[in-house]
Amino acid sequence: MTELDQVKVLAARYRAASERPYLASALYSLTVVPSGGVPTMAVDRHWRCYVSPAFVAATSVPELAGVWIHEVAHLLRDHHGRADRLPAADQRDRLRVNIAQDCEINDDLLADGLALPQGRVEPGTFGLATGRLFEEYLPQLPPFAVCSDCGSGAHGSPADWEIPDDGGRGGVSKVEAEALRRHTAEAMRAHRRNRGSLPAGWQRWADDVLEPTVDWRRVLAGAVREAVAWASGAVDYTYRRPSRRTGALRGVVLPSLRRPLPSVAIVIDTSGSMGEDDLAAALAEVTGVLREVGVGGNRVTVLACDADVQAAARVTSAQQVNLAGGGGTDMRVGIQAALALPDRPGVVIVLSDGFTPWPEAPSSSRLIAALIGADPPPPPAWVEAVRVPRGSD
Known part of the structure; x- marks a missing residue:
């Protein structure tokens, strides 16, 4: 396995946190795990971020910063928890769920001016409207033979290359994750109040965290x-x-x-x-x-x-x-x-x-x-x- 360029990875995270300071606490809570099994970057339920050394070597720092934000967005939006509530048939189609989640995230990231690598998916890729939740995109997507895998922190199903739950190597508990979500939502609200607007998806997410709608x-x-x-x-x-x-x-x-x-x-x-x-x-x-x-x-x-x-x-x-x-x-x-x-x-x-x-x-x-x-x-x-x-x- 190619050795991971730690300086480049951490420089990209620093850039992401500096340009989007309201995400800094969440970004710095991620534990970096080099992995030759992951195709690009991915996260598990415990906030461990698996990074492909080959992907890092082939990707610019601005694009890596965008991927950092993409991966932490899966965790902040509790995609794995929401995936657990899907019907069983949808849960088994984990990569299609992942694509729907990427659509939910990437339209906000692109609207925010972030650079993302080639091959990304967004709602327009499938002729769909922007600003929807992944649960709304999912039934409108075609089946996929090959697509990206953002890990169990996204679609909820552990991948072969993930560290087992009892395997140590850092991690964030459920209680800590909820605290991070609330802290990030409060930081977003302060940013919107003091500096301007947020992408619509992030604004809706922050409002839902701070003023949850009861089902x-x-x-x-x-x-x-x-x-x-x-x-x-x-x-x-x-x-x-x-x-x-x-x-x-x-x-x-x-x-x-x-x-x-x-x-x-x-x-x-x-x-x-x-x-x-x-x-x-x-x-x-x-x-x-x-x-x-x-x-x-x-x-x-x-x-x-x-x-x-x-x-x-x-x-x-x-x-x-x-x-x-x-x-x-x-x-x-x-x-x-x-x-x-x-x-x-x-x-x-x-x-x-x-x-x-x-x-x-x-x-x-x-x-x-x-x-x-x-x-x-x-x-x-x-x-x-x-x-x-x-x-x-």
């Missing part, structure tokens, strides 16, 4: 799953299936414990302030989660309610719901009607903009409020609230 679907799904699990935790005795210990007691039949699957009631605010599209989107999310946890349509009752209950029916899909109403708003009526159903629900989910009176005290059923809109008033503290942005898709 309401994930929060809602978690709340519904937890509530269903809580309601399912109730046990009762039944003689329909005698206890296994009955055989040991002559003439005595012992009941067995059962863990019933709860019924769920969904109360939908159909007053004039609510939009059908918002309601349908939130209802589809709720019914999807219920199906995942095994609560089928035969155990879900949907009640449309404004100031009175307009419709109540068991449904198997969101399309079957009759969103009747349009008058005033009082979700207490819908909640009371839900609790009075013959099959009393263990979980009641309310989809509303929040401008409604609420019951004065909790009941034995778990209550979740999915609050739709930009600034809904908070429900009582005992109501589990999830905020759903209006017009979310």
Whole structure:
């Protein structure tokens, strides 16, 4: 293996940090690892930067500085963490994921005037618009036979030339990585305030780190799953299936414990302030989660309610719901009607903009409020609230 020109590599990093000082802390946190296996430069999840001596010898310092920034961008944008959340089929196509990530990064770097080596990819290479996230680029890309590999710090899958997790040689922990991301985002915000603009992608990234947008679907799904699990935790005795210990007691039949699957009631605010599209989107999310946890349509009752209950029916899909109403708003009526159903629900989910009176005290059923809109008033503290942005898709 050709010996790595350390002076050239470090000179390129110094140039990158000097010209983009808000990236300096992140750049200097990378541990340099010479490697003949890596094609150019790459990073792993632990912030180790693998450098090809041959690539360094053939590349100018300005272009190497651009590659330094490209590689640290994979780590700052948590590309490996986001890749872990992709569908399994996409995760297996790691090099195509890498290309999509390169598109997300390189349009910002080129807009920032950075020099990058020949052979780079950018959205225009595939006739795609700039300014997108890699998750948006991925389904629009063709398959690739050969392309660059930026390492597990990008696509998430360790390469043969990477040091094993327990192999030492420096590295940054998850906690340290999060601190670096926040420090870098704060430095970017200060740079933008004092010296001018940033590329749109970096600006969006910094804003997301400092003022994160909550994924309401994930929060809602978690709340519904937890509530269903809580309601399912109730046990009762039944003689329909005698206890296994009955055989040991002559003439005595012992009941067995059962863990019933709860019924769920969904109360939908159909007053004039609510939009059908918002309601349908939130209802589809709720019914999807219920199906995942095994609560089928035969155990879900949907009640449309404004100031009175307009419709109540068991449904198997969101399309079957009759969103009747349009008058005033009082979700207490819908909640009371839900609790009075013959099959009393263990979980009641309310989809509303929040401008409604609420019951004065909790009941034995778990209550979740999915609050739709930009600034809904908070429900009582005992109501589990999830905020759903209006017009979310």
